[in-house]
Amino acid sequence: MRAAKSAYPLRWRIMDAMEAFAAFIWPARFGRAIPWLMLAPALLLVGLLVLGLIQIGDASLRTLDTTTFLMSESYTFANYQRAFSESLFAAIAWRSLLGALIVTVITLILAFPYAYVMVRTTSSITRKLLLIALFLPFFIGQVVRAYGWLIILGNQGMVNEALGLVGVAPIRLLYNYWAVLFGLVQYMLPFAVLMLAPALMAIPEELEAAAGSLGAHWVATFRHIVLPLARPGLVGAGLVVVTLSLTDFAMPAILGGGSQDFIANAIYDQFFRTSDQGLGSTLALLLVAVGSLLVGLVFTVFGAGTLAMGRARR
Amino acid sequence: MMPAVDTKADFDNAAKADTIAVSVKDVDMVYDGIHAVRSASFDLETGKFLTILGPSGSGKTTLLRLIAGFQRPTRGEIFINGAAVSTVPPHRRSIGMVFQKLALFPHMTAAENVAFPLKMRRTDARQIPARVERYLDMVRLGGYGARRVHELSGGQQQRVAIARALVFEPDLLLLDEPLAALDRKLREEMQLEFRRIQRELGVTTINVTHDQREALVVSDEIIVMNGGEILQKAQPADTYRKPANAFVANFIGVTNFLDAPQGGTRAIRAERVQIAPTHAELSGCDTIVDGIVADAIFEGERVVYEISVASMGNVLLRVFDHDLAAHGQFVAGTAVSLGWNARDVLYFNP
Numbered sequence: 100m101r102a103a104k105s106a107y108p109l110r111w112r113i114m115d116a117m118e119a120f121a122a123f124i125w126p127a128r129f130g131r132a133i134p135w136l137m138l139a140p141a142l143l144l145v146g147l148l149v150l151g152l153i154q155i156g157d158a159s160l161r162t163l164d165t166t167t168f169l170m171s172e173s174y175t176f177a178n179y180q181r182a183f184s185e186s187l188f189a190a191i192a193w194r195s196l197l198g199a200l201i202v203t204v205i206t207l208i209l210a211f212p213y214a215y216v217m218v219r220t221t222s223s224i225t226r227k228l229l230l231i232a233l234f235l236p237f238f239i240g241q242v243v244r245a246y247g248w249l250i251i252l253g254n255q256g257m258v259n260e261a262l263g264l265v266g267v268a269p270i271r272l273l274y275n276y277w278a279v280l281f282g283l284v285q286y287m288l289p290f291a292v293l294m295l296a297p298a299l300m301a302i303p304e305e306l307e308a309a310a311g312s313l314g315a316h317w318v319a320t321f322r323h324i325v326l327p328l329a330r331p332g333l334v335g336a337g338l339v340v341v342t343l344s345l346t347d348f349a350m351p352a353i354l355g356g357g358s359q360d361f362i363a364n365a366i367y368d369q370f371f372r373t374s375d376q377g378l379g380s381t382l383a384l385l386l387v388a389v390g391s392l393l394v395g396l397v398f399t400v401f402g403a404g405t406l407a408m409g410r411a412r413r
Numbered sequence: 414m415m416p417a418v419d420t421k422a423d424f425d426n427a428a429k430a431d432t433i434a435v436s437v438k439d440v441d442m443v444y445d446g447i448h449a450v451r452s453a454s455f456d457l458e459t460g461k462f463l464t465i466l467g468p469s470g471s472g473k474t475t476l477l478r479l480i481a482g483f484q485r486p487t488r489g490e491i492f493i494n495g496a497a498v499s500t501v502p503p504h505r506r507s508i509g510m511v512f513q514k515l516a517l518f519p520h521m522t523a524a525e526n527v528a529f530p531l532k533m534r535r536t537d538a539r540q541i542p543a544r545v546e547r548y549l550d551m552v553r554l555g556g557y558g559a560r561r562v563h564e565l566s567g568g569q570q571q572r573v574a575i576a577r578a579l580v581f582e583p584d585l586l587l588l589d590e591p592l593a594a595l596d597r598k599l600r601e602e603m604q605l606e607f608r609r610i611q612r613e614l615g616v617t618t619i620n621v622t623h624d625q626r627e628a629l630v631v632s633d634e635i636i637v638m639n640g641g642e643i644l645q646k647a648q649p650a651d652t653y654r655k656p657a658n659a660f661v662a663n664f665i666g667v668t669n670f671l672d673a674p675q676g677g678t679r680a681i682r683a684e685r686v687q688i689a690p691t692h693a694e695l696s697g698c699d700t701i702v703d704g705i706v707a708d709a710i711f712e713g714e715r716v717v718y719e720i721s722v723a724s725m726g727n728v729l730l731r732v733f734d735h736d737l738a739a740h741g742q743f744v745a746g747t748a749v750s751l752g753w754n755a756r757d758v759l760y761f762n763p
Contacts, residue, residue: 305513308483309516309518310533311503311504312482312483312504312506312508312510313509313529313577314504314530314534314581315504315529316502323518324518327520328519
C-alpha cells in the first residue's frame, strides 16, 4: 500500500484531478470545434467586409440628388452608365491599369537580382545588410516616404540643386506620371523581394552547378533553370505588386499632385469632395471587379504561384 | 597567383597526353582558413575507373570539385587531356558529373533532362531525340523519357542522372557519392551498373565515396585520402593487401593493431587470424595466443568474435570465423586459442 502511494505521488493526483475537471467543462468531443473557433475571428472580419460590400452595392444603385444632396430612393444604373461613358473615368482606369502593369514589370526585374544575391551570397554580412536595407523602408510609412521624395525631387530639392551646380536649369521632376510610377516601384520593391526570396531559396544551388557542368553558361542557366523554377515566386510577387499598385492612393495623390489620379483617388474624391456616395461606391465596386478579374486571369494562366501554399504544387 | 610550371614538366605532360586523361599536379586548396587539399598529385590513365576514398572531411569532394571546375585551386594545376584547366569554367570543360543529390531538373521530363547538355552544346536538333533514346536505353530506361523526374523511383532517377552526364560523350565522368543515399541492395546493384556502363563506353571516371566496399568493387585504382592528403594510390587488391600506412589499413577492411615495436605498428587482418578451442586444432600458425571470447556477433555467413588476449594486455582482437561446423559457435567467456602466420602481419614504419 505504501509502495503504491510513493509510486503515485501527490503531484500526479493533483494533475489527474485537474485533467478530470478540464474534461468535465471541455469534453474531448468538443475538440473538433477548435479549428472553427480559431477561424472565428478571421471569419467575423471577412463577414463584416462582405456586409460593407453589400452596403456599397446598395449605394452604387442610387444617384445623388444635387438639389437636396440626398441619395435617391429608387434603384438605377445611372452611376454605372456614368462610370463607363465619361472619358475622365476611362482615362483614370487606363492610367491605373497601365501604371500597375509597368510598376509590376519594373519591380520584378529589380527585385529578382536583389533576392537572388540575398539568397545565394556566402557572406552573412552581405545578407544582413541586404535584409536591413529591405526592412528599413517598412518602418517609414508610405506617406512619409512620398514626402521624402518631394524633398529630394522638388524644384529646390537635392537633385535639382546638384544639377544646378553643374549648370543645368531646374527640371520639373515631380507631379507627372513617371514620378508616381517611380514612387510606386520604390514602395513595392521590398514586397516583391520578400515574396521572391523563398521561391529562390527552394531552388537547390546544385542545380545551377549541374547546369554549368552540362555546358550551360550563366545566361542559359538563368533562362532554362532558375527562371522556370522561380515562376511560383514571380507569380506571387507579381500578384501582390499589381494589386497593391492598382489600388494605391498615397503615391498618385502626393507625387502626382492631383494631375495623376489613380482609381482610389477618384473614389476618394467622390466620397469626400463631391459627396457622391453613389458614384464613389460604383467606382469602388468596379475596382474590386477589375482587380479580381486580373488576379483570376493570372491564376488561370500561370497558376497561383507561392500563394497556392503547396497543395496545388507537385 | 598561378604557379610557374617549368618547361620540363610541360614537355613531360605533352608527351603523356595521349594516355593520361587527368593529371593533378601539386594542388592545394585553402578556403575559410581550412586546408582542404594538401599538395595532391596523381595521374589517371584514359579509360580507367578511379575511386577517391576517404572519411568525410578528408578533402575528397573538394578535390573532385576542383577537377570539375566549381572551385579553383589555391596552388598547383590540373590537366585534362594535357591541357591546363584551372582558368577554364565548368561549362567549357568536357566533364559529365553525377551529383550527390543527382541535381535533376524537376521541371523537365527524363528525356528533357538528358537532352539538356546536347541543347547547351548546340547539337543538331534533329539528332537529339535519337541520342537521348539511345542513352536512356543504355541505362535501361527505354520508354521512360516522357516521365517527370518525381514520377521516377530513386534508382530510375540515378539512371537518368547517369544518362544525362554521359549523353554528350564527355572526356571525363565524375561521380560525387551519388549512391550514398540509396539502400544497400540498390546501391550494390547501381555499383555494378556504373561498372558495366563505364566498361561499355570506356569513359575515364573519377568516383568519390566513403564506402570502402564500393571502392574495392568498382575501381581500377583507388586513392585513399585523409586530412586533405593523398595517402595511397594503388589497384584495389594492392590497396587491401599492402596498405601504405596504418590509416589505410584501418579504413579498408577490419584490422587488429598488435603492438608498436620501435614506434612502428604491427597489424593483422581479422580474416588472417585462426580461431580454435585448443592449440592443437590450429593449423600452420607460427604465432599462437590464448584468449577469452568477449563478444560474438552472428552475421549469417560468418561470426565476428572479439577476443580478449591477456598476454597482450587484454587487447581485444577481432576474428572472423567462417568454419562453424568444426567447433560450433563459441559463447562469451569461452577460452579459445588464436593463431596466425608471421608473413600475414603488416608492418608500418613510424
